[in-house]
Amino acid sequence: MSTTTTPEAPLPSTRRVVIDPVSRVEGHGKVTLLLDEHNRVQQARLHIVEFRGFESFIVGRPYWEVPVMVQRLCGICPVSHHLAASKALDTALGIASIPRTAEVMRRLMHYGQIMQSHALHFFHLSSPDLLFGFDSEVTQRNIVGVAAAHPDIARQGVLLRKFGQEVIRLTAGKRVHGTGSVPGGVNRHLTSAERAELAAQVPQMLTWCEQAVDLVAALHAQNPALYDHFGSFRSNWMSIVRPGGDMDLYEGELRVRDADGRILQDGTNVQDYLGLIEEATEPWSYMKFPYLRALGRDAGWYRVGPLARVQNCERIPSPRAEAQRQRFLAHGPVHATLAYHWARMVEMLHAMEVIAELLQDDALLGGELTAPLPLQRPARREGVGVIEAPRGTLFHHYVIGDDDLVSWCNLIVSTTHNNQAMNEAVRSVAREYFDGRAVTEGLLNHIEVAIRAYDPCLSCATHALGSMPLEVNLVATDGQVQDAVLRHGDGRFERVPT
DSSP states (O other), rough: OOEEEEOOOOOOOOEEEOOOOOOBSSSSSSEEEOOTTOOEEEEEEEEOOOOHHHHHHHSSBBBGGHHHHHGGGGGHHHHHHHHHHHHHHHHHHHHHOOHHHHHHHHHHHHHHHHHHHHHHHIIIIHHHHHHTTSSSSSTTHHHHHHHHHHHHHHHHHHHHHHHHHHHHHHSSSSSSSSSEHHHTSSSSSOHHHHHHHHHTHHHHHHHHHHHHHHHHHHHHHHHHHHHHTTTOOEEEEEEEEOTSSBBOOOOOEEEHHHHTTEEEEEEEGGGGGGGTTEEOOOETBBBOOOEETTTHHHHOEEEHHHSHHHHHSSSSSHHHHHHHHHTTTSSOOOOOHHHHHHHHHHHHHHHHHHHHHHHHHHHOOOOOOOOOOOOOOOOOEEEEEEEEEEEEEEEEEEEEEESSBEEEEEEEEEHTTTHHHHHHHHHHHHHHTTTTSOOHHHHHHHHHHHHHHHOBBBTTOOOSSSOOOEEEEEEETTTTTEEEEOOOTTSSEEOOOO
16 A cells, blocks of 8 residues: 655755744644755755654544544544544444434534634635735734734634634534544534524625635735746646535545546545555655555646645535636636635635535434444445545545454545645745745745645644654663664664663
8 A cells, every 4th residue: 555765865065954843834844955055956845743643543442432532633623534534434334324414413513614724724824924925024924913914804714713613513512622423423413592593693604705715816816926826836636526526525426637627537436545546655754645546656646625626526516606616717727836725715615605504404403313233234344434624635444343443544634645745836936936045034934835825734644654763762860861772664673872
């Protein structure tokens, strides 16, 4: 399921510039640039420097604990992991369909997550760069600066996110790390009062979502040369769509398009994703590099997330968002990195339209919550759950043993899918803006802007593939190292002289 490349030889006559940490993203990463004596970029890389081994320590846990456990991957998108795990376990347990109430509650929870995450990213993390400029004063380039200069925009961002969090709280039990979804269904209904409270806010939220799309469209119109070319490169695209091609962020089949918009793969059952995707590793990052098996490592990498989804679908099945999608796509296929922000706001509007529709469904208020386990246990209890998380396509894959414990786990998260693309964006921006110039904070921020456009969740994306190097030091109370052992990536152990 993986390939590994060997480290590149060091480049002569270079100096190293480091951005550590990358700011205004979830998790910890750094960027290294190797510049020659003329300040020209010879190498640019995004390194993910934290490691979290969820794929390993989920193994051995009872399957019913998993939907709550995996949320600890992230405090920004826990709902996405909660639901992807639940969907995978539905399949592994042989549950062909869940009750209507469970379907509607899960969808409401999910679209609330899409809305709050998109609002957080655009207004809190990215709007300072877009509103003030990439080279603006660093002390102003934050949400406090936005609130001072653009109070209405900041207020709308805060309240849009708050609404999404309320949807999550009422469907999952808590705003962060809830327990509402369980294998086979959900464990709660909405009350009439809770539904009415949310429904009363729908008109205002729809208006603000449309204004957010208009805002980012206006930013593009003011500086098309920047927004159309900054970090622009051609790539394949992947997402799930409904049969027939409509956008669906909760359920669907896998579709892949090439850079010209031609469909390369369509209608792939998510249970068969391993026939579509391979994963590679590099020695300088804990994050894997997925690619399409049929195209190989060099040509098969792709992008996921809002920019992929609005171009991969045939239609968004909500009228306001579809009209905005058509405006966005008026000039043909879009490859520019900054276009992620426009696509993200179109999706936020779509999420709000879906929430408005779901709130009219009386299944939220009553009905069966869970499906019964089938009388005949499946011969092999294995399942894949796929969902379109805010950042892109998310895979959870589990095998359950006869003892009801998870015996195998594989996770491919949205940011992992975009790993190669983020590195391409870093290289593109570095070569355009750094070559031959003196390094300044504003220039370094250009690279961070390119990374932020993907809304990366670096904590989610770091999983073990094979044996990871590990060093253990035994330190006395006086600070002196008493003993040190190193485990190499190939599994060899070495005692380090102290």
